[in-house]
Amino acid sequence: MDVARIVLMRLGLGLVTLLVISALIFGAVELLPGDIAQSVLGQGATEETLAALRTELGLDRPAPVRYLSWLAGAVVGDFGVSLLNQSPVAEVIGTRFANTLFLATYAAIIAVPVAILLGVIVALFRNTIFDRVANIATLTSISSPEFFLGYILILYFSVKTGWFPSIAKVSDGMSFFELLERTFLPALTMVLVVVAHMMRMTRAAIINLLASPYIEMARLKGAPGWKVITLHALPNAWAPIINVVALNLAYLVTGVVLVEVVFVYPGIGQLLVDAVTKRDFPVVQACCLIFAATFILLNLAADIGSILTNPRLRHPK
Amino acid sequence: MANKGNLLLEIEDLRIEAYADEKWFEIVHGVDLTLRRGEVMGLIGESGAGKSTIGLAAMGFARDGCRISGGSVEFDGLELTTTSEADRRRLRGSRIAYVAQSAAASFNPAHKLIDQHTESPVHYRIRKRMESQEDAMELYQRLRLPTPREIGFRYPHQVSGGQLQRAMTAMAMSCRPDMIIFDEPTTALDVTTQIEVLAAIRDIVNQFNTAAIYITHDLAVVAQMADVIKVLLKGDEVEEADTESMLKNPKEDYTKSLWAVRSFQRSQKQRPGDGVPVVEVANLDASYGPVKVLDDISFDIHAGMTVAVVGESGSGKSTAARCITGLLPPTGGTIRFKGQELPPSYLNRSKDQLRQAQMIYQMADTALNPKIRIGNIIGRPAEFYGGLKGTNLKNRVDELLDMIELDPSKFYARYPPELSGGQKQRVGIARALAADPTFIICDEVTSALDQLVAEGILKLLDRLQKDLDLAYMFITHDLATVRSIADEVVVMKQGKVVEQGPKDVMFKPPHHPYTDLLLSSVPEMDPNWLSTLLEERGVDNIGEAASS
Numbered sequence: 001m002d003v004a005r006i007v008l009m010r011l012g013l014g015l016v017t018l019l020v021i022s023a024l025i026f027g028a029v030e031l032l033p034g035d036i037a038q039s040v041l042g043q044g045a046t047e048e049t050l051a052a053l054r055t056e057l058g059l060d061r062p063a064p065v066r067y068l069s070w071l072a073g074a075v076v077g078d079f080g081v082s083l084l085n086q087s088p089v090a091e092v093i094g095t096r097f098a099n100t101l102f103l104a105t106y107a108a109i110i111a112v113p114v115a116i117l118l119g120v121i122v123a124l125f126r127n128t129i130f131d132r133v134a135n136i137a138t139l140t141s142i143s144s145p146e147f148f149l150g151y152i153l154i155l156y157f158s159v160k161t162g163w164f165p166s167i168a169k170v171s172d173g174m175s176f177f178e179l180l181e182r183t184f185l186p187a188l189t190m191v192l193v194v195v196a197h198m199m200r201m202t203r204a205a206i207i208n209l210l211a212s213p214y215i216e217m218a219r220l221k222g223a224p225g226w227k228v229i230t231l232h233a234l235p236n237a238w239a240p241i242i243n244v245v246a247l248n249l250a251y252l253v254t255g256v257v258l259v260e261v262v263f264v265y266p267g268i269g270q271l272l273v274d275a276v277t278k279r280d281f282p283v284v285q286a287c288c289l290i291f292a293a294t295f296i297l298l299n300l301a302a303d304i305g306s307i308l309t310n311p312r313l314r315h316p317k
Numbered sequence: 318m319a320n321k322g323n324l325l326l327e328i329e330d331l332r333i334e335a336y337a338d339e340k341w342f343e344i345v346h347g348v349d350l351t352l353r354r355g356e357v358m359g360l361i362g363e364s365g366a367g368k369s370t371i372g373l374a375a376m377g378f379a380r381d382g383c384r385i386s387g388g389s390v391e392f393d394g395l396e397l398t399t400t401s402e403a404d405r406r407r408l409r410g411s412r413i414a415y416v417a418q419s420a421a422a423s424f425n426p427a428h429k430l431i432d433q434h435t436e437s438p439v440h441y442r443i444r445k446r447m448e449s450q451e452d453a454m455e456l457y458q459r460l461r462l463p464t465p466r467e468i469g470f471r472y473p474h475q476v477s478g479g480q481l482q483r484a485m486t487a488m489a490m491s492c493r494p495d496m497i498i499f500d501e502p503t504t505a506l507d508v509t510t511q512i513e514v515l516a517a518i519r520d521i522v523n524q525f526n527t528a529a530i531y532i533t534h535d536l537a538v539v540a541q542m543a544d545v546i547k548v549l550l551k552g553d554e555v556e557e558a559d560t561e562s563m564l565k566n567p568k569e570d571y572t573k574s575l576w577a578v579r580s581f582q583r584s585q586k587q588r589p590g591d592g593v594p595v596v597e598v599a600n601l602d603a604s605y606g607p608v609k610v611l612d613d614i615s616f617d618i619h620a621g622m623t624v625a626v627v628g629e630s631g632s633g634k635s636t637a638a639r640c641i642t643g644l645l646p647p648t649g650g651t652i653r654f655k656g657q658e659l660p661p662s663y664l665n666r667s668k669d670q671l672r673q674a675q676m677i678y679q680m681a682d683t684a685l686n687p688k689i690r691i692g693n694i695i696g697r698p699a700e701f702y703g704g705l706k707g708t709n710l711k712n713r714v715d716e717l718l719d720m721i722e723l724d725p726s727k728f729y730a731r732y733p734p735e736l737s738g739g740q741k742q743r744v745g746i747a748r749a750l751a752a753d754p755t756f757i758i759c760d761e762v763t764s765a766l767d768q769l770v771a772e773g774i775l776k777l778l779d780r781l782q783k784d785l786d787l788a789y790m791f792i793t794h795d796l797a798t799v800r801s802i803a804d805e806v807v808v809m810k811q812g813k814v815v816e817q818g819p820k821d822v823m824f825k826p827p828h829h830p831y832t833d834l835l836l837s838s839v840p841e842m843d844p845n846w847l848s849t850l851l852e853e854r855g856v857d858n859i860g861e862a863a864s865s
Contacts, residue, residue, distance in 0.1 A: 211381075213422040220378060221437050221488075222410030231436075235427035311427055311472045 003307055003314065010303050014296045021292040022074070026067045028288075029281045039279045040083050057083075070282075074289060080282035089286045093268065097290060099170065100260075100267040103183055104252035107190035111252075112245055115195045119202025119241075124229050126207060138196030150189045150262035157185060168263040186263040190256060194248040201244040205237035212236075238309035246302035254291040325393055325495055325528050326352040326375060332387035333370050333379065333552075345370055345552040347388065354495065355526040359543030359560070361533055361575075363767035364738070366549040368532045372498045375530060376413045377405035393495065410437035414489035416518075418501040420481035424473035430481075431469030434488045443492050456487035459524070460517040478630075479510035483517050490521060496528040503538060507629040507794055508838040515541055515840075516851055534767060536575060537840035540564055541847040548572050560844050574769065576842075583779050585820050586622055586804045593656040594619045595756050595788040596641065596674075602649035603633075603640050610636045611647070612812045616805075618756065621782060623789040625803035625820075627796065627835065633812040634792045638758045641790070642674055654756075672702040675749035679761035681741035685733040691718075691744055692729035698751040717747040720784075721777060739770035746777065756788045763798055775802050796839045800824065808832050 037053040038045065045053075054060050058069070073080060079089035118138075122131045141149065158166035168183045206229060209215060218232040257269030268287060275283035307313045333345035345367040352358055360368045370383065377397035379385055390397040392413065397405055409415075417423035425433060435449040444452060450469070457465035460483040473481060482502055489497050502518065503511040519542060522529050531542045539546055539560075546563045548555040548571070555569050567573050594617035603611040611633050618624045626634045639645040641652055643663030652659045654673065660666050675698075678684035685694055696714045699705050705713050715725040721743040733741055742762060749757050759778065763771035779802060781787060793799060799806060799820070806823040808816045808831065816829040828836065840846060 213417060213419060214425040216380070217415070217417055217423040218425065220373075220376060220409050220415040222406050222408070223436065223440065224406065227440075232425050232427075236425070309427075312474050315472050315475060 002316070006307055006313070007304055010300050014300050017296055018289075018293060022071060022289055023067065025285050025288040025292070026063075026070065029285055030063055032279070032281075036083070036279055036281060070285065074286075079286035079289075082283050083280045084278060084283075089282045092283060093271065093286055093290070096266060096268045096271045099265065100253060100256070100269065102179070103187060103190070103256070103265065103267060104249070106180070106183060106187040107194070107252050108249055110187065111191040111194050111248070112198065114191070115198035115245075116202050116241065118195070119199040120206065120229055120234060122199070123203045123206040123233070124226055126203070131203075135200070138199055141192040142194075142196035146189060146193055146256070146258045147262050149192055150186070150259055153185050153189055154262075157188075166263070168265040170266065183263075183265065186256075186259050186265055189259050189262075190252055194251060198241070198244050198248055202237070202241050205240045206233045209233045209236055235309070239306040242305040242309070243302045246298040246305075250295045250298045253294045323354055324351060325354045325356075326350070327391045328371075328375065328388065329391075330388035331371065331374055331385070331390065333367070333374060334384055334386040336382045336384075341384070341386070343386065343552070344383075345374075348549070348552070348554050350375075350547065352496065352528050352530065354528055356545065357522060357529045357531055357543045359531045359533065359539035359546040360549060361536060361539050361546060362549035362555075363534060363769065365551060367552040368534075368549055369500050371549070372500055372530050372532050373415075375496070375498060376409055376415065378409070407441075410494075411441045411443065411492045412495050414492070414494040414497045416482075416485050416489050416497060416499045416502050419505050420485040420502075421473065421478055421505075423485065424481060426473055429470055429472055430476065430484050430488075434469060434484070434491050437488075438491050441492060449491065453487060453491065456490055456521075457484065459521060460484075460487050461513070462487075477510075479506050479514055482506065482514045486514075486518055486521060490525065490527075493525060494527065496530070497522070499529055499531045499542075501533050504533065504535070508796070508840075509629060509834060511538070511840070512838050512847070512850070515847060518542070519847070535840065536564075537842050537846070540842055540844045541840060548575070564842055564844065582801045587819070588619055588622065588805070592619065594653075595655060596790070597653040597656075598637070598641065598650070599653070600650035601637070601640055601647050601652065603636055603645055603647045605636075605645075610812050611640065614650070614809075614812075614814055616807050616814065616817055618788045618790055620755065620788050621786045622804045623782065623791050623802055624805045624807060625791045625793060625799040626807045626809060627793060627799055628809035629794060629835075631811070632809040634794075634809055635760055636812075637809075638676070638760055638790065638792060641758065642676060643671075668702065672752045673754050674756045674758070675752050675754040676758045676760065677742075677745045677749050677762050680765055681738065681745045682733075682765075684745055685741055685748075687733050689732070690729070691723075691731050691733065691736075692725075694733070694744060695747045695751050698748060702752045713751070717751055720750065720781065721747045723747075737770075738766055739773060742766060742770075742774055743777065746774075746781070750781065750785075754787070756790070758790045758792065760792045761794070762791075764793065764795060771798075772801075778802070796836060808835065 035050075036057070036059060037050045041049060041053060058066060070080065077090055079093070081087065082089055082092050085092075118134060122134050125131050154166045157164050164184050165182055166185065168186050170179060170182055174182070210233060215228060215232055218228045223232065254269075256267065257273055259265070260267040260269045268290070272284065272287040274280075275287065328348065328350040330347045330349065331345055332343055332347055334341040335344045348367070348371055350358070350371070360371065362368050370380070373380065374385055374390060375392070377390060377392075377400075385398055388398070392408065395404070395408075397408075424430065431450055431453050434453040435444075435446055438444040438449040438452075439446050453469050454466050457468055462468050462480055462483055468476065468480070468484070476484065486502070499518065503514050506514060515538065521527075531539060533539050543560050545557065545559050547557040548569070550571055555571050556563075556567070558568075563572070567576055596618040598617070599615050601611055601614040602609065614633070614637055616624060626637065628634050636645065640647045643659065643661065643666055646661035654670060659670060663671065692714050695717050696710050699713045699717075700710055703713070714729065718725040718728055723740060723743055728736075728740075733744065736744065745762070762778075763774050766774065775798065778789065782789060791798070791802060803820045806817065806820050807814055808823070808829065810831050815831045816823065823832065824836070826833075837850060
């Protein structure tokens with residue numbers, strides 16, 4: 001089977017998955033206790049005004065009908081109107097999501113190369129002091145809660161030294177470098193959280209291959225240690241590494257609400273939490289759908305990456 | 318091979334230790350070895366003899382978990398056991414090269430052949446990349462690889478096993494080393510492919526006057542390749558002599574026993590005049606997806622008889638077995654068992670139908686669950702098919718262990734990894750017997766075993782056949798095995814039966830041309846066998862003869 005067909009098939013499957021997830025999201029929001037009209041209008045609202053609002057929001061229609069009309073809107077990018085301020089959901093989410101993507105990209109650009117490089121180095125110096133120190137350090141960082149890491153970084157890099165701002169407040173007029181400086185600490189926090197996982201997988205994937213006959217062959221051809229690892233083991237280890245990288249990238253987009261809170265960064269995570277507490281269900285649904293799409297896209301990218309690094313699939317017989 | 322030069326390698330009192338069960342123990346006990354420039358030494362012995370370990374030690378290399386604990390390895394004036402690791406490494410690939418047993422596993426799947434070929438010369442600055450590529454193509458040509466200017470740009474999985482083995486020999490030559498270690502380079506190949514590789518290796522070693530250590534367990538192969546033969550047993554040298562006198566006049570008993578291994582031959586049984594065959598395969602077709610792998614196969618197997626199915630890899634031997642057992646439902650034709658037609662898929666067969674046909678596998682290592690005790694492995698089918706429980710079950714398992722000549726009191730509670738290869742294969746046989754079958758498929762059951770052990774297994778299978786009146790379908794690519802155990806022979810090629818009949822007829826001319834090719838490709842002890850054969854066939858068309 002050629003690569004293009006595999007990719008198309010995966011893409012199709014991704015779309016089906018997204019459809020199923022959209023139904024799940026809608027269903028889950030339906031299950032939230034309480035009445036939306038009530039929470040929008042407050043305790044003092046009369047039956048008539050509540051009924052009027054329900055009609056206005058279309059809440060009096062049966063759930064499947066509402067799901068389909070929501071889905072039809074979502075397909076063309078119309079996620080409805082926020083219940084809080086009546087502005088279109090796409091507008092509310094737009095800048096927030098852009099901020100989150102910016103921060104995630106920032107963290108990823110640092111974390112992925114660092115993790116893979118460290119993984120290769122610890123594989124090369126496996127079972128030495130360096131290997132153990134690197135493992136302990138990254139494990140410590142992954143085991144500490146994000147908010148704790150965030151506050152520690154604020155304490156040392158902001159409060160005590162004043163090198164970086166402790167609050168990652170961003171606005172439109174900022175220059176790119178200003179932006180990088182403002183968001184450095186939250187990005188670093190996220191780097192610390194994801195590096196360990198990727199590094200350990202790189203190390204494990206490489207070491208797993210070291211018993212292969214072709215690695216022994218490389219040694220018997222006189223290749224030095226670093227060449228054996230980078231030229232002979234790493235090219236065969238990409239598939240598991242890519243998969244873990246994709247998982248962590250997805251986490252950078254969807255799992256960073258605590259970091260946003262600590263650094264007061266206006267990302268989508270905070271928006272989602274606010275929307276849930278205020279029962280702004282169009283925003284909740286849109287956020288969840290975006291998260292789901294992120295996961296599916298990144299996994300798709302990982303699959304494609306695995307295929308492209310496998311010569312058996314790239315060059316069939 | 319005559320112009321032997323100066324001393325190149327001198328190994329004295331080499332001792333190697335392996336680490337197991339938290340202690341070091343010696344596996345090579347003081348072996349001496351000398352090799353002159355241009356000389357080829359054959360190292361032979363069974364598995365565990367230390368052949369590969371000594372071969373690697375000649376490169377100053379010990380596998381993980383092994384160490385050179387004593388003695389000296391002097392290569393061209395450099396003492397490898399005391400010099401630095403960096404010095405040793407610089408010899409590898411440049412002055413001493415290695416050709417591994419399985420080229421398919423030893424080529425890196427991620428890189429093209431030619432990139433792997435040029436790695437060492439470029440690394441050692443012996444040649445520039447482009448020069449090295451040119452050189453690779455020339456070597457491919459000399460080794461008679463097809464399309465030598467293009468084949469290097471393929472990935473290992475796109476090239477056949479025999480071709481890969483030659484490409485690996487070319488790679489070993491890339492820096493024009495003084496010495497090459499060939500570690501069973503043809504063991505994984507079919508006989509017809511083996512000849513091409515043997516001829517190619519011999520030619521190129523002669524052309525460049527390269528010294529070589531040729532490791533193998535196949536005497537007939539080593540007879541073609543080596544000037545001198547050294548026989549090893551459990552890490553000790555048994556004897557050493559030049560090839561001619563070693564073959565004619567082996568001194569030690571162990572060597573004589575090795576020479577005599579192929580002598581087991583039981584008398585051939587004739588097919589009963591009437592009676593329904595146990596297995597009747599008629600016009601069988603099968604495919605993997607769109608690829609047709611079996612095309613109109615028919616043969617019968619009678620009770621108490623052995624039908625050997627022979628052919629090269631890819632000829633459909635194992636697929637036929639998979640169809641008979643119902644693992645791969647055929648796309649056409651019928652399989653009858655004692656006259657009764659079997660459903661195509663095992664899912665639709667009755668328990669009794671399943672019970673009567675059992676299998677014994679090639680790799681006893683992977684066919685036995687390492688975490689289950691021998692007694693339970695054998696007991697499981699006795700319980701499942703025979704409904705035995707408690708003491709009855711235990712008695713049955715003990716009886717089966719007795720049948721395969723393993724002491725029940727010792728083996729019942731042991732785990733497969735504690736057993737030797739031959740013992741594991743015996744357990745595989747007992748597991749098949751536990752179902753009380755009438756028909757057993759033996760899929761290359763001896764090809765992973767040493768010759769002496771293999772002979773023991775063949776004798777056991779023969780005795781069991783007599784005692785229990787079993788019908789065997791014996792899948793093999795080894796014609797020596799066919800000679801010793803078969804009553805009838807089915808020769809397969811590319812999914813078709815090309816010839817079949819009683820063994821005595823099949824081994825006498827005239828043959829079908831393909832049978833002839835298979836038969837004449839089996840190496841013989843005569844050291845001139847390969848040269849004579851190549852002359853007969855005409856050197857230039859070996860490749861064509863084998864691949865047509």
